[in-house]
Amino acid sequence: MKIKSALILIALALVSVEARADRLVIKGSDTLGAKLVPQLAEQFKAQHSGTTFDIAAEGSTTGIAAIIEGTAEIGMSSRRAKPAEVSAASGKGKNLKPTIVAYDGIAVIVNAANPIKGLTKKQVEQIFTGDVSDWSAVGGSGGKISIYTRNTSSGTYSDWKELAMKKRDYAGSSQKMAGNEQIAAEVGKNPNGIGYVGMAYTKASGIKVAPVDGVIPSQQTVLGKTYPYARPTFYYTNGEPSGLAKEFVDFTVGQAGQKIVAQVGFVPIK
Amino acid sequence: MFNKRFLFTIALASMSILPMSILRAQDAGALLDLLVKKQLITDQEAEEVRAELTKEISTTSAGKWKMSSSITELELYGDVRLRYEYRGGRRPDDVPQENDWQERERERYRVRIGLRGTLADDWFFGVRLETSNKRNSTNVTFGGDGGTGPFAKDDDGVFIGQAYLGYKGFKDITLTGGRMPNPLITTIMTWDPDLNPEGAAEQWKHTFNFEFGGGAAAETAAGYSKDGKTVAAATQSASEPFKLKIDVFANFAQFVYDDSNPENPIGPRSAVGGNLIPNTDAWLMAWQVGARFTFPKNIYAQFAPVLYNYTGNGDSFNLHFQGGDPLLSNADSMKLNQTGINSLLVLDVPMEVGWKLGELPMRVFGDFAVNFEGDDRALAAGHPEKGDQRYAYQGGVGIGQLKVKRDWQIEAFWQHSEQYSLDPNLVDSDMFDGRVNLEGVVVRAGYMLSDAVGFNLTWAYAWRIDNALGTGGAHDIAVNPLDQYQIFQADMNVKF
Numbered sequence: 001m002k003i004k005s006a007l008i009l010i011a012l013a014l015v016s017v018e019a020r021a022d023r024l025v026i027k028g029s030d031t032l033g034a035k036l037v038p039q040l041a042e043q044f045k046a047q048h049s050g051t052t053f054d055i056a057a058e059g060s061t062t063g064i065a066a067i068i069e070g071t072a073e074i075g076m077s078s079r080r081a082k083p084a085e086v087s088a089a090s091g092k093g094k095n096l097k098p099t100i101v102a103y104d105g106i107a108v109i110v111n112a113a114n115p116i117k118g119l120t121k122k123q124v125e126q127i128f129t130g131d132v133s134d135w136s137a138v139g140g141s142g143g144k145i146s147i148y149t150r151n152t153s154s155g156t157y158s159d160w161k162e163l164a165m166k167k168r169d170y171a172g173s174s175q176k177m178a179g180n181e182q183i184a185a186e187v188g189k190n191p192n193g194i195g196y197v198g199m200a201y202t203k204a205s206g207i208k209v210a211p212v213d214g215v216i217p218s219q220q221t222v223l224g225k226t227y228p229y230a231r232p233t234f235y236y237t238n239g240e241p242s243g244l245a246k247e248f249v250d251f252t253v254g255q256a257g258q259k260i261v262a263q264v265g266f267v268p269i270k
Numbered sequence: 271m272f273n274k275r276f277l278f279t280i281a282l283a284s285m286s287i288l289p290m291s292i293l294r295a296q297d298a299g300a301l302l303d304l305l306v307k308k309q310l311i312t313d314q315e316a317e318e319v320r321a322e323l324t325k326e327i328s329t330t331s332a333g334k335w336k337m338s339s340s341i342t343e344l345e346l347y348g349d350v351r352l353r354y355e356y357r358g359g360r361r362p363d364d365v366p367q368e369n370d371w372q373e374r375e376r377e378r379y380r381v382r383i384g385l386r387g388t389l390a391d392d393w394f395f396g397v398r399l400e401t402s403n404k405r406n407s408t409n410v411t412f413g414g415d416g417g418t419g420p421f422a423k424d425d426d427g428v429f430i431g432q433a434y435l436g437y438k439g440f441k442d443i444t445l446t447g448g449r450m451p452n453p454l455i456t457t458i459m460t461w462d463p464d465l466n467p468e469g470a471a472e473q474w475k476h477t478f479n480f481e482f483g484g485g486a487a488a489e490t491a492a493g494y495s496k497d498g499k500t501v502a503a504a505t506q507s508a509s510e511p512f513k514l515k516i517d518v519f520a521n522f523a524q525f526v527y528d529d530s531n532p533e534n535p536i537g538p539r540s541a542v543g544g545n546l547i548p549n550t551d552a553w554l555m556a557w558q559v560g561a562r563f564t565f566p567k568n569i570y571a572q573f574a575p576v577l578y579n580y581t582g583n584g585d586s587f588n589l590h591f592q593g594g595d596p597l598l599s600n601a602d603s604m605k606l607n608q609t610g611i612n613s614l615l616v617l618d619v620p621m622e623v624g625w626k627l628g629e630l631p632m633r634v635f636g637d638f639a640v641n642f643e644g645d646d647r648a649l650a651a652g653h654p655e656k657g658d659q660r661y662a663y664q665g666g667v668g669i670g671q672l673k674v675k676r677d678w679q680i681e682a683f684w685q686h687s688e689q690y691s692l693d694p695n696l697v698d699s700d701m702f703d704g705r706v707n708l709e710g711v712v713v714r715a716g717y718m719l720s721d722a723v724g725f726n727l728t729w730a731y732a733w734r735i736d737n738a739l740g741t742g743g744a745h746d747i748a749v750n751p752l753d754q755y756q757i758f759q760a761d762m763n764v765k766f
Contacts, residue, residue: 080320084336087328095325098317167339168391225307232313269313 022048024244027056028063028076029155030179031104031198032233036264037076043260044251051244057179060155067236068094073245075236078104078198079155095239101252103267104198105217106160106229109184109207111191116140118211121228124164127194130171135192147174148183148195156180160196163229196229200265222267233266298323340390348383348398349765353409357757359703359747362596362737372749380408382431392439396450398466400431406462406699406744432466444473454521454558455574457620457637458698459664459685465696467554469525476518481511515564521576527552527611528584545588552584552611554693568626578616578693587611590650593689593707594740594750603750608742609695613647616640616692635683636665639691647690659688659707659736666712677718684711688735694743701730703755705743708732710755726761 026037034057041053056062063075068089081089081096089096108124110116116139119127126132127145136142149170150157157176161167177183180201187193188206199217202209209216212228221227235241241249251257258268302316311319327333337344358373384398400408408431415422434448446453452461453471530551539546560574591610594603617640624633641647644660666683686709687697694706702708710732718724732755734741740751747755 080317081324083324083328083333086321086324087333090325090328096321098321100314100317167342169340232317234317 022051022244023054024051024074024248025054025066025072026063026074026076026248027058027066027072028074028236029060029078029233030057030150031060031078031154031156031200032076032101033057034179034181035200036102036261036266039260039264040248040252040257043256044248047251048247059151059153060158061153064096064236067096067238068092070094070238073237073241074248077155077234077236078231079159080234081236089238097237097239097241098234099237099241099249099253100232100269101235101249101257102233102261102269103222104200104231104233105222105227105267106156106163106196106231107199107202107217108194108196108210108212108229109187109202110194110210111187111189112206112208113191114140114208114210116210118214120213121164124212125166125168128160128165128170128174129168130173133171133173143192146186146190146193147171148177148186148193149174150180150183150196151176151178156196156198159231160229163231164196198265199267202265219262219267232269342388342390344385344387346383346385347766348381349763351380351761351763353378353380353762354760355757356759357700357703357746358755359749359752360754361600361749362734362751362753372747374746376409376414377412378409379412380410381428382408384432393435393437395435396432397430398432399428401426401428403427403429404464406464406704408464442474442476444471444475446471446473453523454556454576455560455572455620456576456618457635457664458701459637459662459687460616460618460620460639460692461696462698462700462704464699467523467525469523469553471521471523473522474520478516478518480514480516482514483511513566517562517564519558519560519562519574521556521558523554523556523558525554525556527554527580527582528586530582530585542588548583548585548588550582550584552580552582552587555579555581568631569624571621571623573619573621575617575619578614578618580611580614580693583611591647591690591694591742592651592740593694593742595652596738596740596751600749603740604748606740606750608750609744610650611693611695612650613641613643613690614693615642617642630669631671633668634666635668636663638663641691644688644690651690653689653739656689656736656739659690659739662687662691662706672716672718672724675718675720679714679716681714682711685709685732686735689739689742697743699744699746700728700757700759702732703743703745703747703752703757705741705745705752705755707735707739707741708752708755709735722765724761724763724765726759726763728759728761729757731756 026033033055037055041055045051057076060077060079063072063077064081064085066072067075068085080098086096108119119138123132123138127138128147132138133145134142135145149160177186180197181204183195184197184201184204184207187195188204215221215227217227217230222230235249235252237245237249253269258270261268298320302320305311306313306316355376355378356373358371360371380401382398382400384396386396388394401410402408410425413420415424418424430449432449432451434446434450436444436446438444447470449466449468450471452465452467453473528551530549533549539549541547556576556578558574558576560572562570562572564570587610589607589610590612592606593608594606596603618637620637622633622635624631626632639662641660645657648654648657648659664683664685666681668679668681670679671677672679685702687702687706689707692706694704697704697706701712702710710730712730714726714728716724716726734751734753
């Protein structure tokens with residue numbers, strides 16, 4: 001009887017270890033983690049029964065930090081790792097390896113009722129830095145501009161400063177939102193609103209994409225780098241990924257994964 | 271396809287020829303982007319190289335420095351100077367101890383280390399640490415510690431010499447606040463170069479470029495850069511035109527000269543010697559407008575008239591300037607007020623003309639100042655008949671320059687500062703011991719031993735101008751009046 005009980009306990013322990021090994025922790029970018037990665041995970045799970053995912057999309061900074069701290073196997077990021085992060089990783093014996101998983105264009109969105117036909121890069125900079133505070137200054141019909149941005153842990157927040165604002169500070173009046181969907185929702189409700197979201201979030205109701213220098217983000221303009229706010233998005237791993245993480249990275253950049261990338265609204269890498 | 275190690279080597283090599291200030295991994299981005307655009311590498315390969323570079327750089331000394339992302343440019347600078355100095359002052363001939371000199375010989379050093387930088391959105395800042403707590407000197411005397419044994423560190427402290435911030439976001443305009451480098455164009459006749467005034471300054475500068483010849487004079491648009499430098503727009507002419515560049519500038523300053531504390535005391539204001547302690551801050555106000563004309567063949571001329579005036583008394587300047595009295599004993603003469611700022615409305619006109627003789631820079635320079643309230647200042651000092659002692663002037667020549675190794679320079683000038691002409695708190699503390707009512711000659715010579723190390727010799731000799739008056743001012747030589755004065759300095763200076 002005692003031998004039987006011991007065997008059962010050993011079997012349960014082995015099952016437990018096996019289940020632990022099939023769990024993949026992914027943290028980071030809201031741009032990737034709100035829509036794309038969950039859909040990739042669903043498809044992956046369909047092909048790898050028993051695999052579970054723990055996905056937390058709280059901003060690129062949290063994803064890279066998770067790799068450095070060893071609390072995730074994959075860190076999603078819509079920006080490159082900063083030198084300070086690379087240095088911190090080295091200090092902890094980690095090696096931040098980027099893998100491009102999709103391209104994105106950060107779209108400038110305004111309320112669907114806004115009469116403007118487009119903006120120039122200069123006007124975009126002026127609006128988000130607060131140099132211009134009324135729509136009439138950029139060809140609109142007047143009204144105080146309401147600016148919606150991502151929060152500071154967001155990779156898009158940093159990318160936008162670099163790509164669109166010449167690294168200047170955001171306007172003091174700008175309102176920080178937790179994610180792309182929240183920005184789209186606020187702009188959709190506010191006739192004087194403006195914000196930026198990844199391409200996958202431009203289909204929300206009540207908003208429209210404002211062309212920048214006459215160009216809107218699309219597969220063609222992003223890949224051709226004619227859209228000024230195009231960027232790659234990344235998975236970060238500690239060195240070359242292995243095991244389940246490698247399988248998921250390979251799946252993401254593979255044909256099936258890239259099909260989902262396109263379906264969600266990102267630009268596939270191939 | 272290129273392998274990553276090769277790309278890494280290429281990218282790192284390209285970065286090694288860039289200045290340190292831009293030695294950052296992302297600076298290889300342009301090269302990587304070009305390789306991607308030419309389809310020589312893929313985006314993924316570029317990212318991996320970029321990541322390796324960032325990691326590599328983070329292990330270098332430069333890569334370990336962390337700076338705020340709002341800093342767009344940062345400069346570490348400073349100097350270390352060793353000095354031998356002799357200075358002596360002679361009492362007047364008409365006292366019993368004829369030819370009695372008080373003399374000081376000192377071996378001294380100074381250190382100044384500064385950081386200045388530009389910030390995002392057109393802001394800038396600067397901080398400089400200096401030895402010595404004196405307002406008009408950064409020197410520390412070897413062995414000058416007070417009674418705590420040899421090699422003590424009593425006087426070897428480090429102090430904040432400069433701490434300022436500013437804004438250059440408006441075209442041609444620089445706004446500065448804090449404890450700052452002197453924003454005014456001056457000479458040592460009126461301002462000691464070690465002084466870092468405290469308060470606010472507004473500077474405007476615009477460059478006009480003119481061309482004459484081959485047609486009517488034409489003004490070309492002046493270029494503008496945020497560092498305050500002006501860049502002339504290119505112009506073309508069939509024949510070689512006569513080009514004239516005019517920098518027009520205006521500098522305004524409001525310096526807090528002395529703070530009164532408290533402005534509103536509990537109970538009645540206290541008094542000293544029957545005089546109420548002042549309850550207003552003292553301010554030094556300056557208005558300067560000038561121009562620099564740059565002609566062909568490196569000829570230039572600059573005039574920078576400035577008007578100084580004072581408001582309030584602070585709590586340290588409630589006594590009128592007297593400046594010593596030759597009829598009193600030296601001790602009693604020294605007790606008279608030497609630094610009062612009453613009745614000072616000074617127009618000062620520093621000027622300079624320069625040219626090149628072959629490759630040798632030459633210049634003639636001068637300064638002229640008049641105190642429009644000299645009569646009142648003389649009256650308050652007890653010498654109503656000496657209101658004409660209100661002028662100061664300086665004139666000299668200079669040859670050479672001190673910029674790089676083997677450069678040399680010789681400079682000589684005459685300076686004349688009458689008793690009621692200038693603020694004795696501001697005048698140079700070395701050449702004439704921080705005094706007025708002295709005139710004399712100053713000769714300087716310098717040689718650059720390397721790009722960073724220079725050797726300088728300075729000698730000055732001065733005589734009293736008006737023998738019926740003392741020689742007022744903030745002094746090192748405890749003699750008033752100074753009938754004659756001389757100083758010799760030998761400096762070895764390392765700058766970085």
